Amino acid sequence: xxxxxxxxxxxxxxxxxxxxxxxxxxxxxxxxxxxxxxxxxxxxxxxxxxxxxxxxxxxxxxxxxxxxxxxxxxxxxxxxxxxxxxxxxxxxxxxxxxxxxxxxxxxxxxxxxxxxxxxxxxxxxxxxxxxxxxxxxxxxxxxxxxxxxxxxxxxxxxxxxxxxxxxxxxxxxxxxxxxxxxxxxxxxxxxxxxxxxxxxxxxxxxxxxxxxxxxxxxxxxxxxxxxxxxxxxxxxxxxxxxxxxxxxxxxxxxxxxxxxxxxxxxxxxxxxxxxxxxxxxxxxxxxxxxxxxxxxxxxxxxxxxxxxxxxxxxxxxxxxxxxxxxxxxxxxxxxxxxxxxxxxxxxxxxxxxxxxxx
Amino acid sequence: xxxxxxxxxxxxxxxxxxxxxxxxxxxxxxxxxxxxxxxxxxxxxxxxxxxxxxxxxxxxxxxxxxxxxxxxxxxxxxxxxxxxxxxxxxxxxxxxxxxxxxxxxxxxxxxxxxxxxxxxxxxxxxxxxxxxxxxxxxxxxxxxxxxxxxxxxxxxxxxxxxxxxxxxxxxxxxxxxxxxxxxxxxxxxxxxxxxxxxxxxxxxxxxxxxxxxxxxxxxxxxxxxxxxxxxxxxxxxxxxxxxxxxxxxxxxxxxxxx
Numbered sequence: 265x266x267x268x269x270x271x272x273x274x275x276x277x278x279x280x281x282x283x284x285x286x287x288x289x290x291x292x293x294x295x296x297x298x299x300x301x302x303x304x305x306x307x308x309x310x311x312x313x314x315x316x317x318x319x320x321x322x323x324x325x326x327x328x329x330x331x332x333x334x335x336x337x338x339x340x341x342x343x344x345x346x347x348x349x350x351x352x353x354x355x356x357x358x359x360x361x362x363x364x365x366x367x368x369x370x371x372x373x374x375x376x377x378x379x380x381x382x383x384x385x386x387x388x389x390x391x392x393x394x395x396x397x398x399x400x401x402x403x404x405x406x407x408x409x410x411x412x413x414x415x416x417x418x419x420x421x422x423x424x425x426x427x428x429x430x431x432x433x434x435x436x437x438x439x440x441x442x443x444x445x446x447x448x449x450x451x452x453x454x455x456x457x458x459x460x461x462x463x464x465x466x467x468x469x470x471x472x473x474x475x476x477x478x479x480x481x482x483x484x485x486x487x488x489x490x491x492x493x494x495x496x497x498x499x500x501x502x503x504x505x506x507x508x509x510x511x512x513x514x515x516x517x518x519x520x521x522x523x524x525x526x527x528x529x530x531x532x533x534x535x536x537x538x539x540x541x542x543x544x545x546x547x548x549x550x551x552x553x554x555x556x557x558x559x560x561x562x563x564x565x566x567x568x569x570x571x572x573x574x575x576x577x578x579x580x581x582x583x584x585x586x587x588x589x590x591x592x593x594x595x596x597x598x599x600x601x602x603x604x605x606x607x608x609x610x611x612x613x614x615x616x617x618x619x620x621x622x
Numbered sequence: 623x624x625x626x627x628x629x630x631x632x633x634x635x636x637x638x639x640x641x642x643x644x645x646x647x648x649x650x651x652x653x654x655x656x657x658x659x660x661x662x663x664x665x666x667x668x669x670x671x672x673x674x675x676x677x678x679x680x681x682x683x684x685x686x687x688x689x690x691x692x693x694x695x696x697x698x699x700x701x702x703x704x705x706x707x708x709x710x711x712x713x714x715x716x717x718x719x720x721x722x723x724x725x726x727x728x729x730x731x732x733x734x735x736x737x738x739x740x741x742x743x744x745x746x747x748x749x750x751x752x753x754x755x756x757x758x759x760x761x762x763x764x765x766x767x768x769x770x771x772x773x774x775x776x777x778x779x780x781x782x783x784x785x786x787x788x789x790x791x792x793x794x795x796x797x798x799x800x801x802x803x804x805x806x807x808x809x810x811x812x813x814x815x816x817x818x819x820x821x822x823x824x825x826x827x828x829x830x831x832x833x834x835x836x837x838x839x840x841x842x843x844x845x846x847x848x849x850x851x852x853x854x855x856x857x858x859x860x861x862x863x864x865x866x867x868x869x870x871x872x873x874x875x876x877x878x879x880x
Binding site: 508 | 675678680707715717720721730731735780787
């Protein structure tokens with residue numbers, strides 16, 4: 265047996281085809297570069313053209329940003345990447361457009377509100393302080409807001425919660441449809457209409473203005489929000505959990521109380537807090553039904569009260585430098601109050617959320 | 623403990639749709655009865671009529687009789703809540719309560735029914751978890767959430783939860799279909815242990831599983847598409863798998879179906 269070594273001539277390797285997996289790509293910092301270029305271009309053009317409005321400069325920059333991102337990416341990379349970049353740029357522009365007013369509002373409120381916001385302001389009423397002079401405080405308005413909003417919450421949370429439970433767990437047929445429809449209608453009631461409705465009742469029964477009357481009007485505004493958010497949260501509870509509980513021989517009402525509601529509690533709390541935040545800023549019903557006051561009245565069932573939004577409106581109407589400062593400070597207090605509520609709601613939602621982890 | 627189930631002339635509806643028709647069978651106490659059959663033939667629906675869970679579905683209603691040791695579950699003065707305490711159920715997908723710890727999940731049935739003494743609770747939870755072969759795996763983390771367990775452990779947790787209320791009958795709706803072979807084996811072993819104490823009815827798509835765990839097997843089928851499901855035959859498992867008396871059963875088991 266002879267061994268023949270067959271020499272296979274090395275076939276010339278064909279020229280490597282262009283890779284289909286990798287291509288030219290822009291560096292990671294490209295969007296930042298586009299943004300810088302667009303801002304430079306927008307501001308430069310604005311300055312050259314002599315536009316006064318900085319808003320125009322900003323909008324022009326945003327437009328340039330979107331255009332530059334698209335054209336550069338489509339020439340360097342490809343059409344699909346360019347479309348992706350276009351969508352991303354538009355999302356960023358929209359985000360900034362949405363955030364700018366928010367920050368501007370917070371900035372103005374904080375910078376103007378801090379001028380008179382101190383311990384004295386928070387612990388004194390306007391009793392004996394002429395509107396156009398400095399001094400005085402917001403204490404009576406804070407008490408009013410806390411009591412009116414608290415009463416409205418106490419009234420509307422049970423009603424809203426029970427309505428939502430009825431709609432999700434029991435409601436079938438015409439009654440449930442009617443309830444859903446009227447909740448939708450209630451969502452659209454303007455606050456002034458709710459105020460007028462209670463005013464007519466107040467006049468009919470010859471009652472006098474009080475915090476309770478305002479709270480009733482606020483409750484009308486709050487109930488549909490609580491119903492809607494609770495309904496959505498209860499719908500998110502998987503049916504399997506209800507069946508598991510029923511199959512253990514647990515009655516339906518206990519299943520709802522012990523399994524369904526605890527599972528949805530985080531979301532329900534958030535919904536209630538958001539509803540509270542919504543009504544805390546209502547002015548119209550307070551004007552009609554609580555009447556407003558310069559004095560501390562801790563009894564929400566008798567006599568006129570003030571409230572934060574009402575106080576802001578009242579101080580603004582006085583029209584002096586000192587009252588403007590007080591109005592801004594009260595606005596800051598109101599924003600802080602609502603923000604605090606939201607933080608509390610988030611805390612509760614996180615604490616009560618169904619636990620994962622081992 | 624364990625009770626016999628006698629079903630006669632049972633028909634179940636979803637609204638106007640007739641899901642199963644005229645089913646009669648006997649389920650022996652202290653044994654495992656398996657239900658097999660193609661999807662949509664009404665096995666699960668029939669299972670859910672045995673503890674009145676069928677009527678929980680909107681539009682669900684039932685005609686016929688289900689006797690649990692001579693007591694009709696559908697009698698006019700029977701409370702469905704009481705029926706479900708007597709006839710427990712384990713579902714296809716493990717569904718521990720997400721807000722509760724492992725301990726609370728097992729104790730849930732007793733706590734929510736309000737029928738327990740406080741000092742007994744710990745013992746009952748331990749006993750149930752031991753019966754479900756889960757005690758050794760979870761004894762050090764009883765206050766951790768039940769949803770943190772693996773799928774197989776969650777399903778055994780659900781079995782522990784179901785047997786903690788000491789039912790007479792345990793219904794299992796494809797309890798292993800979401801589990802891997804090892805967890806499946808654990809649950810099959812568990813079923814063989816539990817049949818000493820309970821009457822067990824299990825729905826399964828796994829023919830080998832039916833052959834392994836059950837004493838009697840019932841074959842369900844649709845007469846035709848759109849027709850209600852019906853019981854084809856029920857017999858000793860060995861007979862059904864070796865020498866069924868109906869041709870359709872043999873076709874289904876041997877895979878020559880349809």
